[in-house]
Amino acid sequence: MNNSNKKQLFIFNTLSGKKEAFVPINNDMVGMYVCGPTLYSEPHMGNMRTFINFDLIYRYLLHSGYEVKYVRNITDAGHITNSAGEQEDSIGKAARMEQVQPLEIVYRYNLKFQELNRTYNLLPPSIEPTATGHIQEQIEIIEKIIENGFAYVKNGSVYFDVKSYMQSYDYGELSGRKVDELENETRALNAQEEKRFFADFALWKKAQDNDMQIWRSPWGEGNPGWHIECTAMSTKYLGKTFDIHGGGLDLKFPHHEDEIAQSCGATGQSPANFWMHANMLNVNGKKMSKSLGNFFLPKEIVEGTSKLFSKAYSPQVIRFFMMQSHYRSTLDLTEEALNAAEKGFERLTDSISLLENVPVSDDSSFSIPLCIQGFYDAMNDDFNAPILIANLFDAVKKINLIKDNKEAINAGDKDFLLSEMKCFVHDVLGLKHNSDSNDDRLSPVMDLVLELRQKARFNKDWDTSDLIRDGLKNAGIEVKDGKESTGWK
RNA sequence: GGUCUCGUGGCCGAGUGGCUUAGGCACCGGUCUGCAAAACCGGUUACAGCGGUUCGAAUCCGCUCGAGACCUCCA
Structure with missing residues (x-):
């Protein structure tokens, strides 16, 4: 520490x-x-x-x-x-x-x-x-x-x-x-x-x-x-x-x-x-309780078997959702709010991966220690996790701008920020990294499939490239075309 | 009935006297792209109502309306 x-x-x-x-x-x-x-x-x-x-x-x-x-x-x-x-x-x-x-x-x-x-x-x-x-x-x-x-x-x-x-x-x-x-x-x-x-x-x-x-x-x-x-x-x-x-x-x-x-x-x-x-967890504005029947089991929501929700949510997303409210406030659980948490959590974890690969400069264009102090200040104020998360998202924005060469970070600051962000996201908020879920055996196969698709795109064979994209989508895999490379998840 | 808490923009949710554009999502615009998605940038929308205190209130006080918790089952 x-x-x-x-x-x-x-x-x-x-x-x-x-x-x-x-x-x-x-x-x-x-x-x-x-x-x-x-x-x-x-x-x-x-x-x-x-x-x-x-x-x-x-x-x-x-x-x-x-x-x-x-x-x-x-x-x-x-x-x-x-x-x-x-x-x-x-x-x-x-x-x-x-x-x-x-x-x-x-x-x-x-x-x-x-x-x-x-x-x-x-x-x-x-x-x-x-x-x-x-x-x-x-x-x-x-x-x-x-x-x-x-x-x-x-x-x-x-x-x-x-x-x-x-x-x-x-x-x-x-x-x-x-x-x-x-x-x-x-x-x-x-x-x-x-x-x-x-x-x-x-x-x-x-x-x-x-x-x-x-x-x-x-x-x-x-x-x-x-x-x-x-x-x-x-x-x-x-x-x-x-x-x-x-x-x-x-x-x-x-x-x-x-x-x-x-x-x-x-x-x-x-x-x-x-x-x-x-404080209590509310569903539809009321305290979750057995007698009201507005409860669901923690495993139902991760398995997608609860009648209250249309799909499954990962435990990490639910945890992140909960961390976005203060522990002394009631929290209202809705599907819309869970979807919002899912997207936000992804953006947060993606930016940590991005920071690992971001280019470094001689100087940093903003104060990294100040940024990190914000993490500590939030938690030192009665464990204010929602403020911590807001401050983490400020860092996310900076990281994305570094990628676009609109902000800069030096090597020492980068290591410092990376280790502190990992620390707060993984160790303090208790959120595991999302990217571990990809199957090791699937990865080389996907590389091959995406290479074939790139070839088709290079040849302007849009029918083939779209066929691959749509086929993967049906299999639950999303293709993400970037400027230099194509990712998937 | 008693005690207490709360009412923030389309949704979730921070913030307690004067610039925090809180933040996330959604939405709109843009960049990128074969197209789309994704990603990124930018932008709009708020403080339940009425009255008071104050130079100034989402933030303090009073009332009204509304919601919730506890009052020996509750995480």
Whole structure:
């Protein structure tokens, strides 16, 4: 990495509602925890947007020279779903429906999730811990919270005592919610007589007859509440307080609010200095969700099997499309917008290839360092990938003008620009090069075919040259006649 | 109902007080070309409405209209 370009990184902190200078607790080490998926079904494109956005953040932190411990959990227990008034574990429910073991469900969808991570070019986190692998840690944290007077046991379940907590801490500081407002709004939803206070939430649930996953605890057999797993795992792997906690915006309340309460209640320390929330992916103006039916699977779009789109799009194009909006904005997915991204992405990657072969001059006609600084400035401003891309396209325009001898670049600047552009496109944005897709065996054949066509063109045998061109088009190969040579793709 | 966010040109999408023509795509014009496509260059179109603050607002404040999110299932 290039330290001369390393300026102060600013991150929008949900906790303060402001952009703050990012200073890690431990010099150049960064601890980051991101709430991962609940694997009771295949993750949809909206789920993936969050993970892609945090992949960008992870990548830029690495690029900035930080040593990052990136923890992204897998929820395989304790995630309660609420259907028809019945509360039950979502994994257990899926297992019962499909008549398999709960862990078989998790294993099945985790395989798919991992495959998606590779397809969309996400870097693997440092560790992906599971809730079921940390039952003991969860129990220990719950015991601490009880010990500190912020939780109580009732009929084999344990609840967090929000009223007691509020005497020492500010419940609602992350989401900006006031408990007295909540009370009027949500009382009807809670038929939980066991709770002392409507806002109390479960840390441990007593086992019910239809539970498929049950563990022993000091309070009897049962299973953990949803929020406690993240507190247990983040504390175990990153410490009582770490640098960044991320997740989807829809987790802000109650999940993240309750995580803060649990950590403070157990350790007396707030878990994270920076809270980051990625915004939702919309389809037709509405949040993508299963209940609305406006979701599609990440593999459907790359295979072209989604009914919502007329053709397939490469994962790189989808990733590029997502990078063109800021992670804190909602993003509207439409076919027209995807087509625009496809063309733009091609132009960007083409220009990198072009830069490799562009002629050099004695002097550069524009400031390359200034150009590159623009890349860094964009990302240092709360990971503003859309501005980064706009700045990259400024470079694209310059590169094209160099080709036409309207701008010039010297050898040193060329190498500098090329390596930085590759770095930002490939390593930071996580976009693979598009040209790798051509088959090695096809290449010599195409050279031959195009040579025959050139011969025909030289002889003004337009019928033959057009026959070749149209035939290739039908085979999905596009001929691109240039001034000196003919390309294809 | 409560809390909060947002409304930018044909589409997606940055930008928070005074030139950013943001950017991409589309469209129009041009260069190149046997023709076409591709590629490249150039250009047009905007800040939901009304009122206010200000020398000056897309950017701050108020109201109206519209959209969305959360309110213990959500990435």
